[in-house]
Amino acid sequence: MEQVARLLAQVGLLEADPGRVAALKGSADREGPWMEGEGCRIYRRSLRVREGTLYFIASNGSSKHLYALGGSVPRGLEGPAISTGRLRMLRAELSTGNAAALHELFPYTAPVSLRDRTTTIGCGDRLGLATPGHLRALAGRQAAPVLAQQSVRELTLTQRSFPGVVADASFLVFQEGYEGGYGADGDHLKNLRDIDSALDAGMPMITLDLTEVMSPEPAAWTPARVDQAFASLAEELKAVTSARYEGKRFELEGTSVEIGATEARRCALMYGRAVEFAAEVDRHLRTRRGAAYDLEISIDETTAPTLPAHHLYIASELQRRGVAVTSMAPRFVGEFQKGIDYIGDLRAFEEQFKVHCAISRSRGGYKVSIHSGSDKFSVYPAIGRHTGMRLHLKTAGTSWLEAVRVAARLDPGLFRRILAAAVDGFAEASRLYHVAADPARVPAPQSIPDAGLEACLEEPNARQVLHIAYGRLLGDPGMRSEIYRFLAEHEEEHYTAVERHIGRHVRLLGVPEVTRFP
Numbered sequence: 348m349e350q351v352a353r354l355l356a357q358v359g360l361l362e363a364d365p366g367r368v369a370a371l372k373g374s375a376d377r378e379g380p381w382m383e384g385e386g387c388r389i390y391r392r393s394l395r396v397r398e399g400t401l402y403f404i405a406s407n408g409s410s411k412h413l414y415a416l417g418g419s420v421p422r423g424l425e426g427p428a429i430s431t432g433r434l435r436m437l438r439a440e441l442s443t444g445n446a447a448a449l450h451e452l453f454p455y456t457a458p459v460s461l462r463d464r465t466t467t468i469g470c471g472d473r474l475g476l477a478t479p480g481h482l483r484a485l486a487g488r489q490a491a492p493v494l495a496q497q498s499v500r501e502l503t504l505t506q507r508s509f510p511g512v513v514a515d516a517s518f519l520v521f522q523e524g525y526e527g528g529y530g531a532d533g534d535h536l537k538n539l540r541d542i543d544s545a546l547d548a549g550m551p552m553i554t555l556d557l558t559e560v561m562s563p564e565p566a567a568w569t570p571a572r573v574d575q576a577f578a579s580l581a582e583e584l585k586a587v588t589s590a591r592y593e594g595k596r597f598e599l600e601g602t603s604v605e606i607g608a609t610e611a612r613r614c615a616l617m618y619g620r621a622v623e624f625a626a627e628v629d630r631h632l633r634t635r636r637g638a639a640y641d642l643e644i645s646i647d648e649t650t651a652p653t654l655p656a657h658h659l660y661i662a663s664e665l666q667r668r669g670v671a672v673t674s675m676a677p678r679f680v681g682e683f684q685k686g687i688d689y690i691g692d693l694r695a696f697e698e699q700f701k702v703h704c705a706i707s708r709s710r711g712g713y714k715v716s717i718h719s720g721s722d723k724f725s726v727y728p729a730i731g732r733h734t735g736m737r738l739h740l741k742t743a744g745t746s747w748l749e750a751v752r753v754a755a756r757l758d759p760g761l762f763r764r765i766l767a768a769a770v771d772g773f774a775e776a777s778r779l780y781h782v783a784a785d786p787a788r789v790p791a792p793q794s795i796p797d798a799g800l801e802a803c804l805e806e807p808n809a810r811q812v813l814h815i816a817y818g819r820l821l822g823d824p825g826m827r828s829e830i831y832r833f834l835a836e837h838e839e840e841h842y843t844a845v846e847r848h849i850g851r852h853v854r855l856l857g858v859p860e861v862t863r864f865p
């Protein structure tokens with residue numbers, strides 16, 4: 348703490364003079380993101396004065412803290428304090444408790460509902476380190492980031508928690524001085540218990556995964572069997588299905604969708620219970636958060652692509668029940684595998700995607716959500732065009748791969764060990780993920796020259812093997828601390844890699860730049 352105080356004195360910050368603070372903050376683009384000295388770094392963009400107290404993030408080389416310097420120690424923040432001259436300086440751990448205090452002091456550091464934002468980008472960050480890269484990739488673009496986004500599966504594999512994920516994003520938002528608002532998504536949640544733990548952590552977005560309450564079986568049933576099962580459904584559901592859907596043709600913008608009698612009954616059998624559950628979750632969210640929540644309906648983790656008639660049925664039933672759907676993720680035709688480009692017929696994709704977009708526009712205008720959305724460069728132009736940018740693009744593991752890329756560039760030994768462990772753990776990891784990689788086609792790490800290591804991140808087999816290996820790597824305490832230490836040492840290289848990669852997504856989607864009026 349004394350070193351930080353000496354560095355503050357050197358740069359003229361011991362008096363929290365707002366003019367001096369603004370000048371140092373504004374010089375970040377020109378002079379670099381931090382001021383260095385006494386073995387410490389003070390992050391320029393984090394400098395902020397509130398009620399006479401100066402707040403900032405500083406690193407002592409091995410760890411970062413939030414500091415507060417003023418006449419008295421602020422309420423809420425916890426940590427040791429020292430006196431420097433007539434001032435007190437407090438050093439707060441980047442903990443969940445101190446994140447809650449930060450949200451009180453600087454409300455822009457807390458996640459918010461992005462219901463009213465047209466374009467949103469899910470920036471899953473498994474390490475809790477990539478936020479500055481995500482923010483820089485979206486800077487100057489008309490899109491809002493969802494910076495904290497984890498599924499229960501990811502939390503388990505990374506040994507993190509919802510409050511920890513939100514805290515990590517909050518402190519990095521503060522470090523970057525970003526005040527534009529960001530979302531937090533409890534991703535692929537299937538029950539009220541998990542939903543409550545995400546809500547308790549202050550996450551305004553819930554991605555409700557309906558996989559377990561949908562019934563996929565009737566998809567393959569004969570009309571006779573569908574009719575037989577339909578007969579035993581609740582009278583109300585039967586009446587609604589007959590009156591509203593059986594044999595009806597729905598005129599949508601530029602297209603139409605027909606639902607035959609059998610298909611309507613099939614939908615009632617497949618989705619009736621799921622729609623009821625979604626309505627229950629929506630009521631729960633409204634009770635807990637008023638209107639400040641984003642409900643995403645996810646039906647993408649199914650065995651077959653979502654037929655337009657089925658999407659239309661689900662959307663209509665949700666609308667009839669007054670469910671506030673912010674976004675919906677159907678499963679599209681072709682393959683959306685983790686971390687690699689779209690696999691399939693581009694024309695077939697576009698033809699059906701258009702219809703999904705028309706359905707969303709006709710049923711309340713929710714955003715079409717693209718899951719496993721990273722790296723689908725060949726379909727982004729079509730996605731941007733047909734959604735009119737009213738979309739949510741969900742990415743996660745691709746940012747982890749950028750961290751791995753930095754290792755490939757700067758620490759060949761570490762990268763080779765990561766690759767070897769990834770190949771080793773592939774059989775186990777691939778049980779949890781939809782990937783088609785063949786680990787036997789990944790070259791032996793020792794046989795790759797240093798200059799060829801980064802190319803592994805462009806080769807689909809190695810890329811997917813690395814993509815799903817994060818659980819094993821972060822579950823090994825030695826490897827985990829090595830990866831974190833490495834990325835702390837190469838923080839800016841990491842941010843730049845993430846910025847460049849996510850920036851490519853944003854450009855190809857055609858996310859417009861923010862218009863500035865002269």
Ligand code: ZN
Pocket residue numbers: 535645647648676718719
């Ligand atoms: Zn998904």
